[in-house]
Amino acid sequence: MKKAVIGIDVGGSTTKIVGFRGSFDRASLIEPIFVRATDPVTSTFGAFGKFLNDNSLTLDDVERVMITGAGSSFITNPIYDLPCSKVEEFRAIGLGGLYLSGYKTAIVASLGTGTALVHAEEGKAPRHLGGTGMGGGTLVGLSKKLLGMDTIEHIEKLAKDGSLDMVDLKIGDIVNHDMIPGFTENTTASNFGKISDIATQADIALGIVNMVFETIGMVAIFAARTYGLRDVVLTGNLSGMELAKRTFDGLNKLFGMNFVIPEYSRFGTVIGAALAAQDEPEK
Numbered sequence: 001m002k003k004a005v006i007g008i009d010v011g012g013s014t015t016k017i018v019g020f021r022g023s024f025d026r027a028s029l030i031e032p033i034f035v036r037a038t039d040p041v042t043s044t045f046g047a048f049g050k051f052l053n054d055n056s057l058t059l060d061d062v063e064r065v066m067i068t069g070a071g072s073s074f075i076t077n078p079i080y081d082l083p084c085s086k087v088e089e090f091r092a093i094g095l096g097g098l099y100l101s102g103y104k105t106a107i108v109a110s111l112g113t114g115t116a117l118v119h120a121e122e123g124k125a126p127r128h129l130g131g132t133g134m135g136g137g138t139l140v141g142l143s144k145k146l147l148g149m150d151t152i153e154h155i156e157k158l159a160k161d162g163s164l165d166m167v168d169l170k171i172g173d174i175v176n177h178d179m180i181p182g183f184t185e186n187t188t189a190s191n192f193g194k195i196s197d198i199a200t201q202a203d204i205a206l207g208i209v210n211m212v213f214e215t216i217g218m219v220a221i222f223a224a225r226t227y228g229l230r231d232v233v234l235t236g237n238l239s240g241m242e243l244a245k246r247t248f249d250g251l252n253k254l255f256g257m258n259f260v261i262p263e264y265s266r267f268g269t270v271i272g273a274a275l276a277a278q279d280e281p282e283k
Helices: 040-054 070-074 089-101 136-147 152-159 201-226 242-255 265-278
Strands: 004-010 014-021 029-036 062-068 084-086 105-111 115-121 127-132 188-190 231-235 258-260
Touching: 004 040, 004 070, 004 265, 014 040, 014 265, 029 040, 029 265, 040 062, 040 070, 062 265, 089 105, 089 115, 089 127, 089 231, 089 265, 105 201, 105 265, 115 201, 127 201, 136 152, 136 201, 152 201, 152 242, 201 231, 201 242, 231 265, 242 258
Parallel strands: 004 062, 062 084, 105 231, 231 258
Antiparallel strands: 004 014, 014 029, 105 115, 115 127
């Protein structure tokens, strides 16, 4: 049996893991998983053990391990004496975004606790462009304070029944939209700029989700235009939300962009970490 390269993305409380067996094409991809734990070390070893068990792998079946993520600094020793390399996170984001999308160049946005933007181009080192503090942390933090909810799945379920009519100020609320070419009457003029006393919990939930995604989208558009690009690949945990597609489809139409959410988008960074093994000497 061909040996596997394992990628691990260590977060503060969530760790993602993926593998490639023998080569780095789609057919060789081993289904990614994630686990939650109270600390990065527990999360890492728990994810590794579960991944091996779920895929009937032993330590002898693993060629090497590639580790990335903010929590990877806490992993100071090899995992079960396997060869390990640490991958700079922005490099992993870029590699994973291009691999999942099939593009040769794009802006890759990693939607995590905050959002990181990377310019990725085949054959070149991915370049970190910056980002925004808007992300899952914003979504959960505001929802906890305003709605008493801190579970993304519950927030999204509530938001699906909401309307922005009692929350956001739209272009059509302040001017005749024909006066601003290219915009529609439903284009957001101000997030939460028309919050009503009778806005429901569902309305507020949708307003928070929409504000986070619209802000991320606009920052990504500015970055893409700097490089003369239309393609923006969305990865990270928030990209897996169903409501993400609604907002980014709207931005595609409004600004002539191509925001894409590929399969396995939530696992873009960990896939990129594993892919980095192609260019790394064994250690």
